[in-house]
Amino acid sequence: MLTAMLLLTLLSACTSTEPETPPLPAAAEPKAPEVAPPRNVLVLLIDTLRADALAEAETPNIDALAAGGDAVGHAWSAGTWTVPSVVSIFTGMSVRQHGWDLPTGRLGHYPKLPAVPTLASVLHDAGYGTFGLYSNPYLAEELGFDRGFDTWRRSSDTAMAKRLREEVATWGDDRGHFAYLHLLGPHSPLRPSPEARQRWGVDDSWIDEKKGFGIGAAKRGKEEGVREAYAAAYRAVIEDTDVLVGDILTALGEHRADTLVLLTSDHGELLGEHGRVGHGTWLYQGLTNVPMIIDRGALPETLGIASVPAIVTDALSVEHPWATAADAALPLIAQREGNVALSADGQHKGIWMDDALSVYDLDAESPESAPLSGDHGLPAEWATWSASVPPGTLSEDGVTLHPDTVEELKALGYLE
Ligand SMILES: [Zn+2]
Numbered sequence: 001m002l003t004a005m006l007l008l009t010l011l012s013a014c015t016s017t018e019p020e021t022p023p024l025p026a027a028a029e030p031k032a033p034e035v036a037p038p039r040n041v042l043v044l045l046i047d048t049l050r051a052d053a054l055a056e057a058e059t060p061n062i063d064a065l066a067a068g069g070d071a072v073g074h075a076w077s078a079g080t081w082t083v084p085s086v087v088s089i090f091t092g093m094s095v096r097q098h099g100w101d102l103p104t105g106r107l108g109h110y111p112k113l114p115a116v117p118t119l120a121s122v123l124h125d126a127g128y129g130t131f132g133l134y135s136n137p138y139l140a141e142e143l144g145f146d147r148g149f150d151t152w153r154r155s156s157d158t159a160m161a162k163r164l165r166e167e168v169a170t171w172g173d174d175r176g177h178f179a180y181l182h183l184l185g186p187h188s189p190l191r192p193s194p195e196a197r198q199r200w201g202v203d204d205s206w207i208d209e210k211k212g213f214g215i216g217a218a219k220r221g222k223e224e225g226v227r228e229a230y231a232a233a234y235r236a237v238i239e240d241t242d243v244l245v246g247d248i249l250t251a252l253g254e255h256r257a258d259t260l261v262l263l264t265s266d267h268g269e270l271l272g273e274h275g276r277v278g279h280g281t282w283l284y285q286g287l288t289n290v291p292m293i294i295d296r297g298a299l300p301e302t303l304g305i306a307s308v309p310a311i312v313t314d315a316l317s318v319e320h321p322w323a324t325a326a327d328a329a330l331p332l333i334a335q336r337e338g339n340v341a342l343s344a345d346g347q348h349k350g351i352w353m354d355d356a357l358s359v360y361d362l363d364a365e366s367p368e369s370a371p372l373s374g375d376h377g378l379p380a381e382w383a384t385w386s387a388s389v390p391p392g393t394l395s396e397d398g399v400t401l402h403p404d405t406v407e408e409l410k411a412l413g414y415l416e
Contacts, residue, residue, distance in 0.1 A: 037315060038258055038259060039259070040258060041178050041179070041259065041261075042180075042262070043119075043180045043181070043261075043312065044181050044248065044263045044264075045182045045263075046245075047183060047184045047265065047266055048187040048267065048268065049265035050265075050269060050286055050289065050290065051075065051289045051291045053186075053268075057239050058199075059239060059242035060246075061242050061243070061246035062291075066295075069295040070293070071291065071293045072292040072301065072302070074303075074362065075291060075292035075303050076290065076333070077265070077287065077289075078304060078305050078335075079101065079335065080267045080283060080287040080336045082266050083139075083143070084100050084101055086138075086139060087114070088304075089264075089305050089308045090113065090119055090147075090309070091309070092307070092309040092320075092321070093114075093116070094335075096389050097391075098116070098392045099394050100113070109401075110399060112398070113143060114392060119308065120178065120180065121148030122309070122313060122320050122321075123312075124150070126318045126319075128175060128176050128177060128318075129177040130179075131149065131151045131164075132146070132149045132153070133153055133160050133179075135157050135182060137154070138414075140405055142405075151167070157184055157244055160248055161248045161251045164181065164251040164252070165253070168252055177255075184412075185265075186234045186235075186237040187412065188215035188216075190207070190233040192233050192239075196237065199236065200239075202229055202236055206226070206230075207233070213229075215278055215413055216413060219278050230271065230277070245263070249261065260294070260295065260296055262292070262295075262308065263293045265305075266290070266305070267290065268285075268286045270282060270287060273368070282336070283334050283340070283341035283351050284368050288334045294311065299325060300325055300329035302329050302343075302346040303328070304333060307328050309322050310322040310324050330343070330345065331343060331381060332346065332349075339354070340382065342378060342381060342382050344378065344381040346362070347361060348360070348362070348376040350381075357375060359372045359374065359375060359378060360372065
């Protein structure tokens with residue numbers, strides 16, 4: 001049976017221009033090498049990473065991933081803050097489908113992850129070792145993010161390479177392994193290195209030695225140049241994070257060659273576009289357009305992050321309950337607390353905010369500077385899609401986060 005990954009590769013090969021002259025005798029044609037499925041998978045999630053900012057920053061380690069594989073042109077987040085989006089990445093469901101679409105202000109009391117198969121639980125049941133590190137305190141065990149993981153452990157971004165190296169040292173020949181590393185990356189508060197500050201012209205005076213550069217000041221926008229400084233510091237941290245990605249890939253050691261690496265993000269950040277800073281409840285491209293990069297094989301040109309479980313399990317030839325990436329390429333959907341963004345063709349994007357629809361052309365030079373006239377059939381597309389996806393409901397029994405976790409979340413700006 002062809003894996004979806006192989007099928008995608010074949011499909012993309014079929015689109016190349018046919019030669020006008022008759023082909024050489026079969027014996028002279030190079031035969032495509034048999035591609036063995038990878039043995040292990042590493043998913044790297046860099047929190048709050050916009051696709052356009054990644055493209056602007058100097059990130060040789062992340063660029064090298066795409067060089068041997070593929071990067072999705074229009075990859076979309078599922079929600080626009082960590083929990084709803086990571087629930088989608090773990091369960092393969094849209095936010096509408098899993099129903100975890102709550103505001104960040106409910107600190108202390110949250111419903112758990114829906115009781116459905118997750119990427120880690122499917123791989124665990126298939127015999128894989130499962131290892132996860134996370135630096136965003138929201139991904140706590142209490143909320144069920146550890147489901148399916150042999151190890152699920154809090155870690156700073158900078159300690160992840162060392163911890164992965166220790167884990168990889170235990171990997172034997174008996175089974176494959178799945179590792180999920182969730183880095184905070186350019187999530188507020190920002191602490192760019194002196195070198196990256198210099199490259200991006202970020203004056204040291206913006207960065208509090210203890211607290212870093214919190215997004216609150218940029219949101220308020222009172223000080224002259226604060227938003228520009230925050231946007232520069234954001235890109236500086238992306239470059240620092242790329243160095244950490246290099247360390248993490250090196251930590252795979254001899255397993256680098258047989259490990260598929262997928263890099264993505266849970267959502268972006270507005271950095272002054274539309275007069276806004278932060279996640280808010282908006283669905284503009286700065287929030288919805290995230291990177292999705294794979295170091296081997298090919299991916300569709302449009303894809304949502306809820307396809308991560310299907311991509312990984314298809315690449316490993318593990319049976320799974322999700323639609324393959326090719327089947328889930330369109331429509332692109334993101335949602336946040338009742339607001340919805342949808343694109344049925346990867347070009348026209350509709351954003352319903354407070355029930356008003358604005359349509360944008362993503363192929364335009366500055367796509368969301370002004371809405372198009374007309375609805376471009378998007379209400380009908382939304383009606384068709386939403387009719388096929390019943391909204392999920394969350395279990396009533398919530399969990400209360402540990403007071404220390406709540407304090408950490410406050411420090412990350414989740415109460416501002
Ligand atoms: Zn996040």
